Amino acid sequence: MDLLVLRVSSLLMLVLLMLFILAEGATLFSELSESLAVYVTGADNSSPNGTKAGTDELFVTWALNSTVQVDDSAYRSVELKLCFGAPSQIDRRWRKTNDILSKDKSCGFDVGSPQPYQRAGNSTVWIVGNDIPFAQYFVRAYVLDSAGEKVAYGQSSNAQRTSNLFIVQPISGRRASIDIAAAVFSAFSVLSLFGFLLYEKMSAKGSKA
Ligand SMILES: *[C@@H]1O[C@H](CO)[C@@H](O)[C@H](O)[C@H]1NC(C)=O
Numbered sequence: 001m002d003l004l005v006l007r008v009s010s011l012l013m014l015v016l017l018m019l020f021i022l023a024e025g026a027t028l029f030s031e032l033s034e035s036l037a038v039y040v041t042g043a044d045n046s047s048p049n050g051t052k053a054g055t056d057e058l059f060v061t062w063a064l065n066s067t068v069q070v071d072d073s074a075y076r077s078v079e080l081k082l083c084f085g086a087p088s089q090i091d092r093r094w095r096k097t098n099d100i101l102s103k104d105k106s107c108g109f110d111v112g113s114p115q116p117y118q119r120a121g122n123s124t125v126w127i128v129g130n131d132i133p134f135a136q137y138f139v140r141a142y143v144l145d146s147a148g149e150k151v152a153y154g155q156s157s158n159a160q161r162t163s164n165l166f167i168v169q170p171i172s173g174r175r176a177s178i179d180i181a182a183a184v185f186s187a188f189s190v191l192s193l194f195g196f197l198l199y200e201k202m203s204a205k206g207s208k209a
């Protein structure tokens with residue numbers, strides 16, 4: 001009897017867990033409608049050194065693709081992401097593309113917070129972040145509905161993620177070493193402050209004795 005209860009309840013747990021997984025991570029990239037047109041300019045493809053992290057700007061434009069027949073009445077906001085091009089994903093499991101969007105690692109960087117959706121589109125200027133690693137990238141825009149679920153997308157590259165890619169060049173060695181020196185220096189000042197406080201406390205004790 002007890003065993004039966006145990007079995008039924010564990011089965012119930014399993015079903016609940018599966019429902020939860022389905023509800024949470026079921027949004028598949030392959031089910032999204034490709035209804036936005038997305039363009040990136042300012043990405044320096046002519047220079048072998050590419051777009052410089054920390055200083056260079058990307059100009060991202062998006063709009064509903066007028067040739068796509070789609071009902072956009074549920075579209076509410078747009079999320080812009082910087083994504084790895086296919087050549088920069090080879091042999092890198094941590095950048096792997098997964099059709100289950102909650103497990104997808106190809107678009108790790110945010111380019112501007114959620115933007116209101118407008119059929120006519122809009123644009124934004126983004127200064128490439130200091131933390132963007134050297135790689136080939138494109139920009140993808142996800143369209144979210146009022147529940148925050150992804151329902152559509154558009155991207156500046158082709159489906160194979162091989163065309164119109166741009167290189168991001170990390171901050172130069174000199175800039176990087178200045179940043180490191182600054183970090184070490186601030187760590188040192190925190191340590192010396194602690195040291196000073198400790199010294200103060202100990203000498204205060206010493207003078208009392
Ligand atoms: C717009 O959609 C059409 C039809 O799907 C497609 O052929 C075209 O490449 C799209 N345009 C852009 C700019 O994405």
Ligand SMILES: *[C@@H]1O[C@H](CO)[C@@H](O)[C@H](O)[C@H]1NC(C)=O
Nearest residue numbers: 046047048049050169172173
């Ligand atoms: C690319 O980087 C190299 C080495 O840092 C530098 O000598 C060269 O001038 C750069 N080229 C361009 C076009 O920025």
Ligand SMILES: *[C@@H]1O[C@H](CO)[C@@H](O)[C@H](O)[C@H]1NC(C)=O
Nearest residue numbers: 114115116118120121122123
């Ligand atoms: C573009 O988006 C910005 C910020 O959300 C907004 O202030 C602006 O009015 C939008 N532009 C157009 C043409 O709708």
